[in-house]
Amino acid sequence: MNYKFEQKSDPKKTKYNVPLNIIEKDNQFEIHVFATGFSKEDIKITVTDDILFIKGSKEIDDENLPKFSRQEFPIKNFERKLSLNASVETQNFTAFNENGVLIINLPKTKKQYIEVK
DSSP states (O other), rough: OOOOOOSSOOOOTTOOOOOOOEEEOOOOOEEEEEETTOOOOGGGEETTTTTEEEHHHHHHHGGGSOOOOOOOOEEEEEEEEEEETBBTTTTTTEEEETTTTTEEEEBBBOOOOOOOO
């Protein structure tokens, strides 16, 4: 049987919008990004004007790419950007890669109460 799968974009040029999950905990937010196949050297995370930028990029010669019938996860590059809530400490976040999932920990800011006298 001959199957035809429609591919509307060029996988060599597409910047993929990878799936992610955001988990709220008592003292932090955890962002889990599907980044399988990307090493920590391939990933760049920055915060600018309360926007979290997550980019993955690696050099792969286009001649070495397989001929995809359909491609739904990134091989060469991806990017995501998220607006951050003001209740997040953007200077103190950590990130690590666990089994193809990039985990970013964003600590919540401590609420400051002012005593009324």
